[in-house]
Amino acid sequence: MNRLSLFGLLRLVINRDLMLAMRRRADVLTTLIFFVMVVSLFPLGVGPELGMLRKMAPGVVWVAALLASMLSLGRMFSADYLDGTLEQMLLAPQSLSVLVLGKILAHWMLSGLPLVLMAPVLGLQFDMSVQSLWVLIASLLLGTPVLSMIGAVGAALTLGLRGGGVLVSLLVLPLCIPVLIFGTGAVEAVASGMSVASHLSLLGALLVLALVFTPWVTAQALRISME
Amino acid sequence: MTINWFKYSAPSTFYGLAGKLVPWFAWLSAILFATGLYIGFFVAPTDAVQSEAYRIIFIHVPASIMSMFLYLIMAGYAALGLVFNTRLSSMMASALAPTGALFAFISLWTGALWGKPMWGAWWVWDARLTSELILLFLYFGFIALHASIDDPRRADRASALLAILGSVNVPIIYFSVKWWNTLHQGSTVKFTGTSMHVAMQQAMFITLTACWLYAIAITLARVRSIILERERNTQWVDELPEVRS
Amino acid sequence: MLEINNLACTRGDHQLFSGLSFSLSAGELLQVQGENGKGKTSLLRMLCGFLAPAAGEIRWRGQDIRDLDEEYYAEMVYLGHLNAIKDELNALENLRISAGLAGCEVDDKQVIAALRHMGLRGRETLPVKVLSQGQRRRVALARLLVGNAPLWILDEPLTALDVGAVGLMQELIGTHLAKNGMVIFTTHQPLEVAGVETRRLTLS
Incomplete structure (x- = not known):
């Protein structure tokens, strides 16, 4: 019997969560459909004038992505909490932070990545230019993992609480504001002919910062919630 | 003379000490408020640019400063409680939260009142007002999380972690909001446009x-x-004269 | 060796137990007894480090388990009320993942052997949701077979098991103790292991 390496653990956890999601595909699809619906509702709410829609597009897509990722946060730990798997995870002899990182990455692949792939299609509804679409994809690609990471802390803190779903949004949304600002800022910058480098590098900095700290913080939050 | 600080970190001793201190702080605060507002409203001269409307800063500015400091102090106490497992620090953190939220709310309210004559709108997406709004959300999050966990120990520890995360985020949020604001070039009237009179x-x-x-x-x-609520089952609470009667 | 010194546990305002001391050495079997609500599960969760003791300490090989943290977890297995298995996965996948979480890389052969030992021959690749309660418990118990941790902490291991499986558990615990393992368990059913004296700890 071999000891499992840290990388092996990471791969195991990601594979496991992806496999579980594939056996319960509806959950992944509902998040994506929610995202598409929210974005499509905006033109109905504010009118079909293309100039205005083009101006609104990055904000609308980003806010919808933010809400959609909140929607799926409840699932990140709750199923494992209810069937006792989370207890076993806390007893893992390797790093709990790495295990949590695996769960966060899997969560992003299942809820963030589909949004990134869907976003350009929705951008077309808003008559966004090709250049803006590329920047939108880049900003979402850098920003949505941060949403999953900050969200993981919130999900861990509200584990097993009544009304946890709404509560987690209340805790996490304010903390996500910088991501929203830099994400939409990048697209707006390219639309007005400015450089996007500063926005994207700030998003990248947030990503690195979150990558370093949130898995550990989430691990601590899980320990607190399991008491 | 050395003071044994740990003695006062026990809830039972602190309860009595706090009871003695409250009236002093309360009265001093009332007197200073009266004096400060008197000087602010009757002694300080009318501002050349903003006329009488500026006088709201005597409430608005202290409230804004307080709301930010109290969040940091709250997070500090919460962190102490989390790291050293001292019950009193966690209790202090949860006692500070409503006051901090109140100050953030007052700051927003007075900001809106000042904004109407100055900017012609109740709400302007000014960087400072927006940050203050987000700060209020952070307070709400802390209070809501604490309230929704029944077990006080878990509530203390979970909300402490949130407060620490929030306080790390506050500078990032403030910076990002400022950045956003300068990009969108909103109407920004500076408070400190004119030099302040001594009375002000x-x-x-x-x-x-x-x-x-x-x-x-x-x-x-x-x-x-x-x-009192947390220690209701202990002997020293039962022996308190106010509990006995 | 596991040492417990002067341990106390409070849940909310209520003190479950205090001043609890005992120790467990290699090859020993300890049954924690007590009526419902006396803190049996809390004690076991404390031994896992989920709950912080209100007072006292838990030492493993002379060091506090809170300091050892992951080193300690490598040497123990915990089986709680919940089976920690996923309905969507089959027994094979479940066991391989739980072994992985426990830090062991196992191949399919070992996993299948463990499942067969637990009487699940022919059920290895069925989704767990079609298995009965007792069979699910067997899948969970098969975890004990794929690791080599010396300390077993078992909370009600016999729930939902039939007579045959109870016999299997007795045999399993017997072999583990013979290999210098240690077992702490709670149960409301009688569980005797041949040739080993069961020490009893009563919480009241």
Whole structure:
């Protein structure tokens, strides 16, 4: 019997969560459909004038992505909490932070990545230019993992609480504001002919910062919630 | 002379000490408020640019400063409670939260009142107002999380982690909001456009001190009720004269 | 060796137990007894480090388990009330993942052997949701077979098991103790292991 390496653990956890999601595909699809619906509702709410829609597009897509990722946060730990798997995870002899990182990455692949792939299609509804679409994809690609990471802390803190779903949004949304600002800022910058480098590098900095700290913080939050 | 600080970190001793301190802080705060507002409203001269409307800063500015400081102090206490497992620090953190939220709310409210004559709108997406709004959300998150966990120990520890995360985020949020604001070039009227008259400075300083004293008084009073609630099954609470009667 | 010194546990305002001391050495079997609500599960969760003791300490090989943290977890297995298995996965996948979480890389052969030992021959690749309660418990118990941790902490291991499986558990615990393992368990059913004296700890 071999000891499992840290990388092996990471791969195991990601594979496991992806496999579980594939056996319960509806959950992944509902998040994506929610995202598409929210974005499509905006033109109905504010009118079909293309100039205005083009101006609104990055904000609308980003806010919808933010809400959609909140929607799926409840699932990140709750199923494992209810069937006792989370207890076993806390007893893992390797790093709990790495295990949590695996769960966060899997969560992003299942809820963030589909949004990134869907976003350009929705951008077309808003008559966004090709250049803006590329920047939108880049900003979402850098920003949505941060949403999953900050969200993981919130999900861990509200584990097993009544009304946890709404509560987690209340805790996490304010903390996500910088991501929203830099994400939409990048697209707006390219639309007005400015450089996007500063926005994207700030998003990248947030990503690195979150990558370093949130898995550990989430691990601590899980320990607190399991008491 | 050395003071044994640990003695006062026990809820039972702190309860009595806080009880003695509350009236002092409360009265001092009331006197200073009266003085500060008197100077602010009657002594300080009318501002050349903003006329009488500027006088709201004697409430608005102290409230904004307090709301930010109290969040940091709250996070500090919460962190102490989390790291050293001291019950009193966690109780202090949860006692500070409503006061901090109140100050953030007052700051927003007075900001809106000032905005109407100055900017012609109740709400302008000014960087400082927006940050203050987000700060209020952070307070709400802390209070909501604490309230929705039944077990006090878990509630303390979970909300402490949130407060620490929030306080790390506050500078990032402030920076990002400022960045956003400069990009969108909103109407930004600067408070400190004109140099301040001495009486204005005095009034501001006095009301700020009054706010500090108020915050201390109300927090101590609140922490006393939290101590009573949490320690209701202990002997020393049963022996308190106010509980016995 | 596991040492417990002067341990106390409070849940909310209520003190479950205090001043609890005992120790467990290699090859020993300890049954924690007590009526419902006396803190049996809390004690076991404390031994896992989920709950912080209100007072006292838990030492493993002379060091506090809170300091050892992951080193300690490598040497123990915990089986709680919940089976920690996923309905959507089959027994094979479940066991391989739980072994992985426990830090062991196992191949399919070992996993299948463990499942067969637990009487699940022919059920290895069925989704767990079609298995009965007792069979699910067997899948969970098969975890004990794929690791080599010396300390077993078992909370009600016999729930939902039939007579045959109870016999299997007795045999399993017997072999583990013979290999210098240690077992702490709670149960409301009688569980005797041949040739080993069961020490009893009563919480009241």
